[in-house]
Amino acid sequence: MTEATVPGTGTDAGPRLGARYAMPSGWRVATLVDARAESRTARTLVLDVPDWPGHLAGQHLDLRLTAPDGYTAERSYSIASAASGTAPSVRVEITVQRVPGGEVSGYLTDAFAVGDAIEVRGPVGGWFVWSPVHDAGRPVLLAAGGSGVVPLVSMLRTRRDAGDRTPFRLVYSVRRPEDRLYVDELARRAEDGLEANVAFTRAAPLDARRAPGRLTLAELGAWGWPADIEPACFVCGPTGFVEAVSRTLVALGHDPACVKTERFGPAVD
């Protein structure tokens, strides 16, 4: 593969469906080279993936886990690391939230060890993406519910890596303070101009300026962008969160075509 064919990095990365949706047909055997706790219940996995074809911020990948008897389980995870080009060996990061009773997430957060191998396929998804090549300049609102922040952090990291100054705002809804992911990094991104607000829905820290509760229309209006400047909105989280936020954005006057959403539920573990 030549450099020019890498999504988002080449000069000819146009709207060809073959380029936007092409997925490598095979599974690659990746190795866990590093891991770190992101919260009490979430763990970032750093995977070394041979011949990774490159990805855009916002895309995801599929993992396939294999049991000794040959049984397999597949799951999709959003990519947390910044967009990358193709390379013989690329480190791709995902962040896994442990789901109670989950078949896969508990293994990945608790048992999967540095040096272990896992099959990876991807990247996947060509809609919920942000690229400094194609999308620079237009203000961006990122709205995250829980671990829905993961692909949005990839966008922030991609912006940082590109030295891009597109105005970004983040609205991050989590149940409790200890559920936040990337706490230190999000604080550092403020130095790059990110304006971030956190809404705690179940329990707030003592110094919080709002009582615990769901995001309101007024908050989304104040913490987002005016609809008339036509920002790009990315909303990711559980279905209930995505439904509520995207409906509110449209009520605030945003063109539905400018609101991109990504959902996950318990079913995706």
Next chain:
Amino acid sequence: MSTLTPGFQGRPRPQGVALPPGQYVEAGFPVLSAGPTPRVDTNTWRLDVVTESGDTRSWTWPDLMALPQDEPTVDIHCVTRWSKFGTTWRGVSLDTLLADVESTADFAMIGSYGGYTTNVPVAELLGGKAWVVHTFDGAPLHPVHGGPARLLVPGLYFWKSAKWVNRITLLPMDEQGFWERLGYHDLGDPWREQRYQGD
């Protein structure tokens, strides 16, 4: 190669087969159609792909046959709850047909001879997930099963695999096809048991 995901056990195994929820195993090949079976002559057969800007690309039967052919073996799942394992087909991947189509559409409306329509997200048509097939189990596809050519999207309930396919219209917003307007699910993922709107 080192052992993959050492220590992973997974859930208790399904009883012998990978059956989506609510499905049963069917050895035959039931036929379900909304109307009379169209008889389509391959001399006049055409497949059109229409983009959101109105550009059209067309393939004749010889055009289709001249493209690289795949031979997928897949399980299929009908919303009426039968599943059939290991069906073998021959046809052209939609990755091949759509690779150079200029479009940013995320949805497609599949159209058929006879007027049948069904909506499928573009993401479900690409990436090795869908074919236009003309051969089943080594023989030309019978008209009752959608011959001369049907769509094959085995990852979705089988009503999405439109028989007698002749048109793929790319759309920026999802629209509903024949069964979908009648209450069936817009996506129709059998593993999430998305049979009806609201599932």
